Amino acid sequence: MNNNNFDYLFELQRLKSFKNWQFSKSKKCNERKMAQAGFYCTGSESAVCFVCGKELDGWEEEDDPWVEHKKHAPQCSFVKMRKKETDYTVKEFVILIETVLKNQEEKVHMDDVMKFRELMYSMRDKLQKNCRS
Ligand SMILES: [Zn+2]
Numbered sequence: 546m547n548n549n550n551f552d553y554l555f556e557l558q559r560l561k562s563f564k565n566w567q568f569s570k571s572k573k574c575n576e577r578k579m580a581q582a583g584f585y586c587t588g589s590e591s592a593v594c595f596v597c598g599k600e601l602d603g604w605e606e607e608d609d610p611w612v613e614h615k616k617h618a619p620q621c622s623f624v625k626m627r628k629k630e631t632d633y634t635v636k637e638f639v640i641l642i643e644t645v646l647k648n649q650e651e652k653v654h655m656d657d658v659m660k661f662r663e664l665m666y667s668m669r670d671k672l673q674k675n676c677r678s
Pocket residue numbers: 583594595596597598599614618621622623624
C-alpha cells in the first residue's frame with residue numbers, strides 16, 4: 546500500500562483505495578463518505594487523512610467520517626474547510642496542496658515536486674480558459 550498522501554489529493558483516488566472496506570455502501574460509514582471526509586484506506590479497518598496524516602481505526606458502521614475526523618484531528622485544514630471537493634476554489638485547493646506538502650515534508654520526493662508542477666500548470670491552463678470565456 547502506497548502511503549504517499551500526495552497520491553490521494555482527489556476524492557476519486559481516495560475512493561479507489563477503499564476496495565476492501567469493511568462496511569457496505571448502505572452504511573453511514575461507507576467508502577464514499579470516507580473518501581469525501583479526506584480519508585484513504587490503509588487496511589480493511591483503518592484509514593488515513595491525506596491532509597493531516599491522522600490514522601484512524603476502530604470504525605463503526607454508523608460512524609460519520611466527518612464527525613470522527615473533526616473529533617480526532619480538529620486542527621486539520623481539510624476539516625476546517627469542510628467543503629465538497631467540487632466547491633473548492635483553485636486558490637483554496639492550492640493552499641490545501643501546500644498543506645499536504647508541508648505535513649509530509651520529510652517524505653517529499655522529486656516525484657511529488659514534478660506532480661505538483663504538472664498540477665499547477667493544468668490549473669493555470671484551466672484558469673486562463675475560464676478568464677477567456
Ligand atoms: Zn485530516
